[in-house]
Amino acid sequence: MRSSKLISVVPRTLPESHLYSFHFIPTLRSIDFFQSLSAYVAVSMSRQPYVTGTSVLGLIYEGGVLIAADTAGSYGSTTRFKSVERMKAVSNNTLLGASGEISDFQAITQLLDRLIVADAMWDDGNDLGPLDIHNYLTRVMYNRRNKFDPLWNTLILGGVKNGVKHLGSVSMIGVHYVDNHIATGFGIHLAQPIFREEWKENMTLEEGTRLLEKALLVLFYRDRSAINKIQVANVTEDGVHISQPYALKSEWNLEAFKNPTASAAGSW
Amino acid sequence: MSMVFAPRMAEAAPSSHAGASWSPYDNNGGTCVAIAGADYCVIAADTRMSTGFSILTRDYSKIHQITEKCVLASSGFQADVRSLQKNLDARHQIYQHQHNKQMSCPAMAQLLSNTLYYKRFFPYYAFNVLGGLDNEGKGCVYTYDAVGSYERSGYSSQGSGQTLIMPVLDNQLKSASPLVLPPRESSTPLTENEAVDLIKDTFASAAERDIYTGDGVEIVIINKDGIRRETMPLKRD
Numbered sequence: 001m002r003s004s005k006l007i008s009v010v011p012r013t014l015p016e017s018h019l020y021s022f023h024f025i026p027t028l029r030s031i032d033f034f035q036s037l038s039a040y041v042a043v044s045m046s047r048q049p050y051v052t053g054t055s056v057l058g059l060i061y062e063g064g065v066l067i068a069a070d071t072a073g074s075y076g077s078t079t080r081f082k083s084v085e086r087m088k089a090v091s092n093n094t095l096l097g098a099s100g101e102i103s104d105f106q107a108i109t110q111l112l113d114r115l116i117v118a119d120a121m122w123d124d125g126n127d128l129g130p131l132d133i134h135n136y137l138t139r140v141m142y143n144r145r146n147k148f149d150p151l152w153n154t155l156i157l158g159g160v161k162n163g164v165k166h167l168g169s170v171s172m173i174g175v176h177y178v179d180n181h182i183a184t185g186f187g188i189h190l191a192q193p194i195f196r197e198e199w200k201e202n203m204t205l206e207e208g209t210r211l212l213e214k215a216l217l218v219l220f221y222r223d224r225s226a227i228n229k230i231q232v233a234n235v236t237e238d239g240v241h242i243s244q245p246y247a248l249k250s251e252w253n254l255e256a257f258k259n260p261t262a263s264a265a266g267s268w
Numbered sequence: 269m270s271m272v273f274a275p276r277m278a279e280a281a282p283s284s285h286a287g288a289s290w291s292p293y294d295n296n297g298g299t300c301v302a303i304a305g306a307d308y309c310v311i312a313a314d315t316r317m318s319t320g321f322s323i324l325t326r327d328y329s330k331i332h333q334i335t336e337k338c339v340l341a342s343s344g345f346q347a348d349v350r351s352l353q354k355n356l357d358a359r360h361q362i363y364q365h366q367h368n369k370q371m372s373c374p375a376m377a378q379l380l381s382n383t384l385y386y387k388r389f390f391p392y393y394a395f396n397v398l399g400g401l402d403n404e405g406k407g408c409v410y411t412y413d414a415v416g417s418y419e420r421s422g423y424s425s426q427g428s429g430q431t432l433i434m435p436v437l438d439n440q441l442k443s444a445s446p447l448v449l450p451p452r453e454s455s456t457p458l459t460e461n462e463a464v465d466l467i468k469d470t471f472a473s474a475a476e477r478d479i480y481t482g483d484g485v486e487i488v489i490i491n492k493d494g495i496r497r498e499t500m501p502l503k504r505d
Contacts, residue, residue: 047290138347142351145292145347146390148292150290150292169324171347172290173290173291173294173347174347174351175294175345175346175347176347176350177317177328177346179325179327188324192322192323
């Protein structure tokens, strides 16, 4: 909402718009105003995250890129939301997955929607590929870090363009890299070692999915913010397909769980 | 809603603000080394990228070629390093448009220093070694701190393994005191291949004891014939 009284402080350009250009300026929303204000006044938007997602995992296989995440939105130590989309198709051949603050991820997907539309409107036969979007997101995250107002996410960006597969990560302060297998958060500690042992070149879709599921199962056992409801996304040159959420088979029928108080002595 | 346009105020957040704190910096580790010769320059850096006690990737290049004869190796905070590289690239492009030639290595050395000092009050957390051939075709190495103080020398190391490698280089390469007469050259009387072997030895040694150095070393050699690259694996633990 704008009133004419705000003319003196309305910025001439959108935040981050120096990073892309359009021929039209979409409606200035109050969130953009607030963010751009941070360049003039100390505004703390993201001093701490509220609703967060845990690990996102990704790997390259023969046909493209596989990215997986659970569908939990935690509110501190509570599993507040259990059907959160933490992966979104950015374009026909690129997918973004995010861990960290869910609202910041949603703001990023809105930003990318506008970017993709603006790029498509050039209608010049060339569209942004996963490498371009990875680079763009790195600049966005780094610029926000420079303003001391980070987007509290670690992003995983994967896709295929002209036969070249791309899988990369960007952190909330702009640290970015590309690899054959990537994980965020707890996945760095629990999933990456599994990938380093078992990933190989040109895995089939089956093999890739099984490897991701194996890592996700370990995360379900060991990461307290993970839930057993996951989605796996398959990104190929032809399109992005995100599976419906499903559960993994987990084993809880262990001896130690059968009679939990057996070894308890005293009142504790 | 009425707002007054005001310059950025530093003390807006209350001091008892609870919640996760974050740092705009991270140390992604790594070591860079460069050695200058009579007509060559060798620049090397390991390929490990870390955060905290984790390895993010084993195959990340810290070396960036800015001009035909000038190569920058930087360790420290990777996002700042990449941003610095892009900044210098952009400035070099402008220079080429304005002067119709590439920047010389000494000119780039000064530009890097100025670029770093420009952010004196929110520094690029980057530890740089610039290497290349000077205007006379001799090898030159420039070494920097995070805010732009720099010096030309015959050899240097920066980064997490700096303290492990520098004494070895001093032992092998240190030239006579500048007070000695007649004046001695600052560059090294090693051959190109001997310099490359020395680099490989120093990285293998640093990787033994520095947890942030390892996985692989990328070596770039610049001489009058151009630029060539070599890689060597390092311990992955």
